[in-house]
Amino acid sequence: IGFSLTGETVYRDDDGGVTAWNVSSGERVGRARDRYCLEARMKDGILLSRTDSDIEMWNFELSHCLRRWSISADPIRITEVIIISEEQVALSCENKVIILNTTTSEILSIPIAHGYIVTCNSKCQLLTCCSGSVQLLDRQTTLWETHLCFPTRPAMFSLSGRFVVICAETQRNNRGMYVLDAFTGGILHILCHGDVFCDCQFVSDEECAISFHVASTGYSLGLFNVESGDLLSMLHLESNVNYLAVCPRKHLLAIGQM
Numbered sequence: 001i002g003f004s005l006t007g008e009t010v011y012r013d014d015d016g017g018v019t020a021w022n023v024s025s026g027e028r029v030g031r032a033r034d035r036y037c038l039e040a041r042m043k044d045g046i047l048l049s050r051t052d053s054d055i056e057m058w059n060f061e062l063s064h065c066l067r068r069w070s071i072s073a074d075p076i077r078i079t080e081v082i083i084i085s086e087e088q089v090a091l092s093c094e095n096k097v098i099i100l101n102t103t104t105s106e107i108l109s110i111p112i113a114h115g116y117i118v119t120c121n122s123k124c125q126l127l128t129c130c131s132g133s134v135q136l137l138d139r140q141t142t143l144w145e146t147h148l149c150f151p152t153r154p155a156m157f158s159l160s161g162r163f164v165v166i167c168a169e170t171q172r173n174n175r176g177m178y179v180l181d182a183f184t185g186g187i188l189h190i191l192c193h194g195d196v197f198c199d200c201q202f203v204s205d206e207e208c209a210i211s212f213h214v215a216s217t218g219y220s221l222g223l224f225n226v227e228s229g230d231l232l233s234m235l236h237l238e239s240n241v242n243y244l245a246v247c248p249r250k251h252l253l254a255i256g257q258m
Helices: none
Strands: 009-014 017-022 028-032 037-041 046-049 054-058 065-070 080-083 088-093 096-101 107-111 116-120 126-130 133-138 141-147 149-157 163-169 175-181 187-194 196-202 207-214 218-225 231-237 241-247 252-257
Touching (some): 009 037, 017 046, 037 080, 080 116, 096 116, 116 149, 116 163, 126 163, 149 196, 163 196, 175 196, 187 207, 187 218, 196 241, 207 241, 218 241
Antiparallel strands (some): 017 028, 037 046, 046 054, 088 096, 096 107, 133 141, 163 175, 196 207, 207 218, 218 231, 241 252
8 A cells, every 4th residue: 555645645456456545535546457566656656566577657546657667687576666765766676676766767786695675765775684683785885784683574764764663583582673773773772572563654754653463462553753762652453454654744644454
């Protein structure tokens, strides 16, 4: 799921296509059929995919395709699309990352020597993980490395790039959402503990929404201040949250549940 940048429209995958809905009225705005998948909303339109190597930019009403990129100079499979800015996305592809500027169509390929990418900041610096650590890479230069036990997604930079939130194993033998200083890699807080973490999204530069599951209490959605580590509010839900989407400009949060 995802919002338009203005927060007027929300998009979601459903039944082999992508549908756009008006947030205020709940009415359907448009639909892209034929097995399209929603990837990201950008300044110029909505990014959709239909294969493992083709990315398309559609208009906001999902009535027609504006541009198409075929990332297939060699056999390649896109495993994830990460939003960097309103114009750029990072395409995770096995042992490399492709930075695509959707406005200029400029493409930059960055190899990954070890580990795998979990997220990327606005400077196109890659946060990568291996079994016992997380690193911030600027091309082939390691800016910092922090030891964490089995770091994984979900992971995300704050809107200004000051903080990183990432899931890793804790000393309590469960999982936790760690807050790191994005400039040094230092651990600032553990926001919450749980058995499974589903998604996290920054709703402002200091506030992060996290969906997670605890065996004793069930499914929860928490709003945290990443600078102080404080819990601001909590919703207990009846089913798992697959995806979260935010529109910081309008202070909107969309919840996609099973």
